[in-house]
Amino acid sequence: MRPVQAGDTASAHEITLAPAKVPVVRDADVVVVGGGPGGFAAALRAARMGASTVLIEKHDMPGGVHTIGLQGAASRGVGGIHSELMQRFADAGCIYTVTEATLPDWAGNPLSHYEAYLKPGSAFTRSSFNPESAGCVMVRMLEEAGVTALYGTSFVDTVVANGRINQVIVENASGTQAIRGKVFIDGSGTAEVSARAGVPFVRGGGPQPPKAQWDGQHRPIPGALLWIMSGIDFAGVAAYQKRDNDPTLARLIGAARSAGDIPENLYRPRMGGEGVYGAHYIGHPTLDMSPMQGPGTFVFWQNVPYEWALHMDDNAEDAARAKRALREFIDAEARFAKKYVPGFENAFISNVGRYVGVRDGRHPMAEYQFTIDDARASRRFPDAISKPMTKTFFWDTHTAYTFEIPYRCFLPKNIDNLLLTGASLSFAYETIFMVMRNFPWCTQTGEIAGYAAGLAVQQGIAPKNLEWTTPYF
Template sequence: MIKQIEADVVVVGGGPAGVNAAIAAGRSGAKTVLIEKYGFIGGMSTAALVYPWMTFHTTDGKQVIAGLAQEIIDRLMAMNASPGHLRDTVGFVNTITPYHPEIYKVLAVDMLKEAGVKLLFHSFVDHVETVDNRIQSVQLTSKSGRIDVSGKVFIDTTGDADLAYLSGAPCLKGRDGDKATQPMTMKFRMRGVNLPAVKQYMIDHPDEFYKKTPFSELADLPLSGVLGYFKHWKEANLPINRDQVLFFTGPEDDEVLVNTTRVQGLDGTNVEDLTEAEELGRKQVLMVAEFMRNNLPGFEKASISNVGAQIGIRETRRIDGQYALQVEDVVQGRHFDDVIARSGYPIDIHDPSGKGVTAAWVKGDGAYDIPYRCLLPRKIENLLTAGRCISTTHEALATTRLTPSCMATGQAAGSAAGLAVKHGVLPAEIDVAELQAVLEKDGALLK
């Protein structure tokens, strides 16, 4: 017998976008359910160790993402689980935001329950029932058997557009032409790192590190991230198609999060490709950790302390929505009448087949708008999206995929769903001005 659960808003995917969507919907008064395949919250931020969160600010340091995302940071800071926004000592952006993932897992659940959200962990959506271009319900496979969850409005925060795809909404994948996606990365942590020695080596050998590193300020800044060791990496000649070492510090004083492995040419929505990616990624982790311990000053006594529960995925499916954010929209810092979130993160494309990263910074005031239309898929009328699977081009996805942007679109999707339920209309029929007023009342920055 299939268990039946009824809700107003059904959110599928418990990453930062899904957390914020469910909290916003729950706070609106809508009866909300959040479905997550893992036994914990956080998506890529916790399962794949995507750390730190970047960025809440423009390159000039103006904050452009706040609202629920900032509320989470404030509460983490009160729990000594985040130092707040720090200068990025890599120099790629102005600020990054470290956090303790285990405490975030607990805090997020607390906030969801405070908002009255019903949680269904260890639950995997494998079928979507649609009638006349509207989702009626989603079916879950779970430890306790089949569950049918019906709702009025559904929000896809799976990252992979799983809900949209299963519902029949048009989806895209990868770049134009060959459909290649950005590579996957298996992230890992190391303890026992002598970070003062790392900083001193950077100060003494600036030519071996990223050109935008703020060397003139480095002595007075807490070390938050490092990109470089070009000479060491080139000499090692590891079979990893990347041209430098990248890591971020914390959450402990002797700890770093390493973002250096690279698995290319595999599809994150294909189970056989994913299986191979997990195998390759974990082998690369051992290889990179040994290289760092044997070759990098400050890592002589370091050891692996944690590896992601799954490989980190930058790009898979995204919806073909009512508007696709363009690379020119980002780079030119364009504004839209139906803005529901902003971001100052640059274009950041990890080459699908090569070694490098293609970057382009936002002009104008340093931030671009994300329009509400990017959250609305074609064909399926009672579906919203947020996070990595909103409607963009391959190039624009390289900025909207970052966690603070996902948090912001998540809050917008949840608030929009709440208004749709309140007024008994479809998400495309809500008054966007009313949505903007709700978001700004709740702390979002839209101008």
């Protein structure tokens, strides 16, 4: 309870509150906000370098989109903490793998999120980790490294003076608190710390074509709420698809729509054409799923309708609308599948992600912002963080480029003791999928941010003054 105090004022549209005292409850070398792949790896690396490290995470475990958000796609380790993580998941028995032998009729199936584009019957390997078990492993790893992880703690603001963050303000069961640090790391996934600290940014969103149809409005790549259904007999689904020649379930969807069993916007056509970010993100014509956790269990995607242009990272109305709509879609999709799709008769919702993942949040401006032209030109940098990488850029119709990223992408403008990481790094819209915001890369950039923070603390300097001359990876 905050009693009205002398100095408070109130009008119809705003209130002014007299200054409040906020206790400084911790003092750390490195303070990381957000425990997704970026923040997790950053905290782990900094702590392993001997820095006292606090991690602030508003949910109940680390892993971000990949645990709390149920995006459990496992990949081969790419080195460093990412490889260690994949090994720890495997050791804990939380990786589940299917192949053409264990899931026939999956390759080339239009319902498959990842394998739809394979030739039917072709060989494939799809591995996923169980998000809940993976979260437990990640909690343990942070404990082992001596990170003070404050779960259930929300970052709300920064206290900034002379181009430095002095403290972050957080809220948790104890109320409003301040945490002091020497170096801060923005692992929020949406550059929230940077924005609050006054770092300039470009809002998410871009000129999503098809060019001929583009109406000039910039819309973010839609975020998504992932959910899991168990008790599915996929052989039964595949048998129906073949028997009734209904590979996309269009006939069942049509029947359900005619019967009033499908709300508007649940199934929407995909957008195709030059420069369109992966078909999966823009449109949702049928069930969109991937095997997960064990036999008969699949994770499903529900994307925000692209046309709505929701900015869930900086607009509470948009965020709330997405949560309401996607829950409704999930409920309707599950009821549709159970009632109409053979193989789903005994299926049930077993988990819904704790939050709607943001794919295209703020793009903070750093000392360098990486653009698609850097990739196209194979630009080299004296402060490259890794050896040249060859990766695919969806924006340029799936073109693979060999490129480098400079350390300056980690250094936000205006603030000397803040490092960016993961999806909060400084990249232009055209470069973000599938490279700059994928799980392995976010873990790698987290590790680099943690390393830079650890070095800065050891040398008693700001991360901006570190001389970066050798690639880390």
